[in-house]
Amino acid sequence: MPPEQFQQKILAWFDEHGRKDLPWQQDINPYRVWVSEIMLQQTQVASVIDYFNRFMARFPNVRSLADAELDEVLQHWAGLGYYARARNLHKTAQRVAANQGRFPQTVEDLSALPGIGRSTAGAILSIACGQSQSILDGNVKRVLARFHAVHGWPGDSKVTAQLWTISSQYTPGQRTGDYTQAMMDLGATLCTRSKPRCEICPVINGCQAYRLDLVNQLPEPKPRKTLPVKRLLFLVLQDKQKRILLERRPPAGIWGGLWSLPEFADRQQLQDWCLQHGYQLNEPDALPGLRHSFSHYHLDYTPLLATLQNPINCVMEADSPVWYKANDVYSLGLPAPIKRLLQQHYLEEHYDENG
Structure with missing residues (x-):
């Protein structure tokens, strides 16, 4: 399936079925998108909603977060886990506030801030700034690994590089913010880790994993090891x-x-x-x-x-x-x-x- 056709089908599905009422999809700006993206790392949407609302009520902008004591930030984060995310939020807020509250406008400069990787930077710039930037979070990795029947664990550097190439090829020049949200939604609601709903997927006709009966095998899991x-x-x-x-x-x-x-x-x-x-x-x-x-x-x-x-x-x-x-x-x-x-x-x- 050519990239243009893939984009059209994804955006048409998003227009009809995509989630548009999540709290971070309202009053969109780089700060709100950034906080939501950090909270959503390794955390389900349903778990994040209440935390995001409480966090925004207390820290409505980057200046209020930068001026807060770290202990209070951690208090509002308690229960979400992976507390380095909260500490990095606080550090990055202070850096952005020192830049008159302006977030960097390139992936490279955003990625240089604590806790912001390439995919998070791409999400901020595409959703909040309208730039044509690719993302590769867990949901998008799963969609693309299945669509192109990419073997291997997505956390492996070679597999990740392959998926980034595919993601860049499929990212449109227009409506990138909607496309970014659509790809995350597709992975979260249809192309799920278990029991994917392939029969109603908008790009089923081009999915190599579906054609080869590999949907339940891809993406391949991380090699298992016994935890100490x-x-x-x-x-x-x-x-x-x-x-x-x-x-x-x-x-x-x-x-x-x-x-x-x-x-x-x-x-x-x-x-x-x-x-x-x-x-x-x-x-x-x-x-x-x-x-x-x-x-x-x-x-x-x-x-x-x-x-x-x-x-x-x-x-x-x-x-x-x-x-x-x-x-x-x-x-x-x-x-x-x-x-x-x-x-x-x-x-x-x-x-x-x-x-």
Whole structure:
């Protein structure tokens, strides 16, 4: 199927069936498109909508995001995962704000900003600026890999380069923003990973994977490997005033910049930590172990509940560890598993006792 015919069929399908009422499709500008594209990385549309609306209500423009404290940005991101995205949003907002609030107008300059890759840059420029720029997000990779029967894992550099060539050939000079949205919609609603709806696909007649009965085999999955397992103890420590001890995690790495519970490799490390800080605890109660899976390892963790026995004069300050009252915990950026743990085993208890 020639590129021009492919484009026409995709745009005609979009005009009739494409999604046009998503919140980031209203009041389109580079800032709103950028935030939505970052949120949609490895996250389903249905999960992003509420987060996007809350984020825009608090940070309606790039200046408000740039001026905000990182902790508040992380708080509004908590639950979306992949927190490096939020940290990069904040860094990029500050750079754009320093440029009088203007986003770069080339793929190369946009891609130089933290957290913006070639595909995200293309989406911003095509949707918000009307430029003829190609994209290659996960949905588009799947559509093109099937349409051209491209074998191999799309994350492989050679396969990715091949798909970028195809994407560039098929990107139109006009209505590129609609075409970009149409390709993402096609992958999200018809050319899905499982149970694709090929019978109503607008380009079924040219699809090589359909012709060769390879739809369920393409794109090929990433070669499987066994994920390592990391085991930790999380200490849920409260004092006699029912305050809970939290620490801010380092800015880089898993849950970077968020507030979390003190963590330990084993009980001996916990005891050493208590001696270092002068904390006297009752014997911690171990809760059933839990698992939280990241992209590159499984985290098996055991929560330990304990109460501080000796009085400690603590002042609320920026440096961790810090004692927080129950109500204050809600104002912090917390990893989703930690927030659930506190809600279940600490905050419930607090409110049961205090009404």
